[in-house]
Amino acid sequence: MRTPGLRPALRGIAVAAGILASTSLAARAERIVLGAAPEAAEVVVGCIYPMTGRAAIYGEDSVEGIRLALRDIASGKVTGTPGPRLRVVVDDDLSKASYGLRLAEDFIDKDHARVLCGMVSSGVAQAVSDLARRRSIILIGTDHASSRLTIEAGHPHYFRLSNDSWTSNAAGARYLRDIRASQPWQRIAILNPDYEYGHVSRDDLLTAMDGLGMKYEVVAELWPKLYEPDYSTYIQALKELKPDIVVTALWGGDFLAFLKQAAAVDLFSQMRVANFDTGANYDVLVQLGASPPPGLILSARHHNNWPDTPGNRRFVDDFHAMTGRYPTYAAEGAYSGIVAIAKAVAEVGNATDDKALIAVLEGMRLSLPEDPQGFASIIDPVTHQIMQAQAVGTPVANDRFPPAKAMLGNIRAYDAEDLRPPPDLVRARRAAAQPTQ
Structure with missing residues (x-):
């Protein structure tokens, strides 16, 4: 179960980093x-x-x-x-x-x-x-x-x-449970984009872990803005907090930027990084090259090789x-x-x-x-x-889909029925979302 009092939001980091972000919008494409x-x-x-x-x-x-x-x-x-x-x-x-x-x-x-x-x-x-x-x-x-x-x-x-996000995180929670015997872990950190998807992904992961009766400690929640250019503040916080696993819902170019900046300061020798929803997307695998950072745990909504x-x-x-x-x-x-x-x-x-x-x-x-x-x-x-079923694994050498040199391997696949949100959860969340009279 989640440990009370051990989930500091560190929102100051998100605010400070958000001030530095400077994303310019290109002209809209033709229909x-x-x-x-x-x-x-x-x-x-x-x-x-x-x-x-x-x-x-x-x-x-x-x-x-x-x-x-x-x-x-x-x-x-x-x-x-x-x-x-x-x-x-x-x-x-x-x-x-x-x-x-x-x-x-x-x-x-x-x-x-x-x-x-x-x-x-x-x-x-x-x-x-x-x-x-x-x-x-x-x-x-x-x-x-x-x-x-x-x-x-x-x-x-x-x-x-x-x-x-429920499907992906329900699969991710089961994967974390399943590797625990051979790879003990206790402390996790959340690094998610600070908007709808990131916050719901956090909730889905922790709820799925609680539903499996897992014991864990969330040492921090970090909230960079969408399309954040600089993750150095968040990476430094992770190095100081020393979680066993960082679970992130960063996606696309944001996830790639984080990986590149984290590799430059040797973050991956100190903790594993897991991305259960988008991390094994093909564009990410292409950018990982022939030598992905060690310890990555990845999945995605479709895989070219599975x-x-x-x-x-x-x-x-x-x-x-x-x-x-x-x-x-x-x-x-x-x-x-x-x-x-x-x-x-x-x-x-x-x-x-x-x-x-x-x-x-x-x-x-x-x-x-x-x-x-x-x-x-x-x-x-x-x-x-x-x-739908979902596969979780690690990047391994695979040159069948160039220019990617790694694809998802060491796969554990989870059945669709096991990833369905429990009816009681659906009823409770819908009831909580209803406006009060």
Whole structure:
């Protein structure tokens, strides 16, 4: 169980470092239109992704994942026969909630979108999900991960088609439990981005560990801003506090910047670093090179080398043949979201009956690239969160997916059913989120 009184937030560090941050926003990218012509489309889908800045690779890979999904839908691989005809419009939210909200409104009012999709930032997703609730528009989340969107803030029109922060941290908690006999540890530190996703990830990890009856001590919680350029203050705090394991929800360029700066001062000889949600993303593995820092514990929402199934090999090979590069997990999330939309529209027969589409999506089974042999992902009818297996491991030498020289290895895989949030937890969090009378 967590030890009372041993979780100092050290918010002064976050504030001081935040003052130093200087992230400039590039001009917004041009919108992209994929799929059917307006007169032929059976449904218009409006997708929101970052296409510029540090997170641009996830928007770019999402677009390519959508292209691949549309190709598979047209060929009959998704529904057994060609169709339905989707028109997908993608625009750049600059990782800002205000832009994302405006884009969503324009998709609905100007493009006549019947479905919204996408988003990388959980902060953007929260704003757009609130709009989807008000406007009664189905929203398919494909990348952002805050479990709050499906638990506390869940509503009938919101679904998520990629692993969320609960799934990843439930797998991470089990991994930490499982290695304890051979690699004893007690003290952990949390290093998470100071916004929606980071705080929910912290809560999910500690709740999952408590649910397993684990004993541990949280020696610090550190909260850098999103897109923080300088982690030296946080790294110095970690060196002074000496946790056994640092668990971080930093992602993308932020995680890479932290790893580079931590390696420069030999942090990894003093403690292990774990990232259970995004750490084994392909773009991270590429940057780790042939000699990753020692002691890393990683996972991600999709892996190019796991599971080694025909479905995953086909997805990875098709993506590479189409783009000349291997996919980050964002590609598989976007692919899954578009496939789910197509299957729902095909079963209902049209895209105008929201109640029928919601009923079909609830409990939908999908055979997706990240599914181990013999398992199909399923959308939980209660939370609308897709339930999927998750692999946790360490980076090992592997040159099958160049330019990466390491991939996830020493894998421990956890079944989807074991990673479902307990019903009592869902009820309690939803009840606590209700406004007081």
